[in-house]
Amino acid sequence: MIVLHPNTEQYNALNGYRYKSSELLFVKDGSDRWIVGTQVLNDPNFAEIHDALNKLERIEYTPFPPEPEE
C-alpha cells in the first residue's frame, strides 16, 4: 500500500495542520517512518495544503505485526 512520507522540513510545515473538523497528524509505520495515507489528497478541508501534500514522497507502507489477540 502506498502512503505519503514527509522529510523533516515537510513534517514541520504540515504536521498539525487543521481546517474545520479535519487535522493532519503524521503517524509511524512499522519501519518507524512518519507517514500518512493518500486519502488526505482528497480531503476538501486540506485544499489549502494539497500541493504540499502532493509533493510528499510516496513509499510502500510497512505494516506492524498483527495486533495480539487477547
Next chain:
Amino acid sequence: MKLGALDISTVKLGTNQVQAVYQGGNLVWQNAPVATAATGVGQTSFTANWNAYTGAVVYLLDVSVSSDFSTFVYENQQVNAPTTSYVVIGLNPNTTYYYRVRASTEALTDADYQAVLDYATTQGYTLPSASQQLLQNQLVVDLKDGGIWSKLDTFAVFATDGDSDFALIDWKRLTDYTAINSPTFTADEGFTGNGTSSYISTNFNASTSGVNYTLDDASRYFYLRGNSNSNTLESSSEDATSNQNSVQNTMRAVSTTRNCRINSGLLLAVAYNYMTTSLEMKSLHRTSSTDITAFRNTDGTSNTMTSQGIPNANQIILRGGVFYNTAQVSMYAMGASLIAENTDFVNAFDTYLTSI
C-alpha cells in the same frame, strides 16, 4: 410531531393559466390545510397559497414536477403559521408544478436538535437535507422519549447527507469530533478508516469531562457498518505501548476477542463471539464495580470485569495504539449505562438509518 393532511394544487408557469385541483377524496389524513390556487404566476415563480389550519404552528410545503411527488423542487419547506402563502422561485417556464401543504400543530424542531443546526450554521457547515433534518429531529425526540438522551455525554451521527464537518458534530456537547488524516466520508453511511493512519478523535475525555459516564455506571456505543479488519475499533489509547494491560476502554473486532474493556485493565473472563458482524450496534455497559454487559444490537451477554479507573485520554475511533481499523462507523456515543434503554436506542437508530 402531528401533521395535518395535504391537498394538491397545480400551477403551470409561463401561461398565466393556473389550475388548482382539489383531491380531497384521496386524502389519507383529515382536516388538511387545503392548498388553493396559486397566484402571482410568473416565468420562474409563483405564490403557493393554502387555507389556514386551526392550531397549526408551522406548515410544510412540497413542490414537485410530478403529481406523485416522487421528486422534489422544494421539500418540507417550513412556513411558520399564521402565514398561509409562500413565494416559490427559481422555476422553469412552461412547466407544470404541483404543490402540497401539511400542517404541524407542534414545533417541528426539538430545541436540542435546533441547537445542533444552529451550531452547524454558525460554523459554516453544510446542513443535511430538509427531509433528513426531520428524521434527525425525530431521532432526538425518540432518544428523549426513551430516556436515553439525558444519559449521554457525547453523541455523533456520522450517517448524514450533511457534509463531513456536520457529521462530526457532537450533538450533546455542541463541539466537534476531529477527523484525523482523512477517514473517508460517505454520505448517509459514515466514516471509513484506511487501516494505516486515519481515525477520529471524539475530543471527549471521560475522566475529566464525563458527567453521566462514571466509573461504575458507563456505556459506549459503536455502530459498525462494515469492512472491519481484526484491529481495535475504538479505544482510549493513541499510545502504542499502553494498548494492553493498562486501564482501557476498547472494543475489538475479532470473533474470539476478550479485548473489550470498560474502565478496566483486565480482560473479559470469557471470550465473546461479539464483534464480527457488521450493520450492527455494538455497546458495552458497566452497571457496577464488577458487572458488565456487551450487546450486539439487543442481544446482551453479561459478565464480570472489575472496574479500575476511567482512562484519562480522549476516546478515539478506528484506532488503538499503532493499529488502525478499516471499518465504517455510522454513529458513536458514550454515557451512563443504558441496559434498560438499549432496545429503544437500537430501534431509534435503526429507524433513522433505514429512513435516510
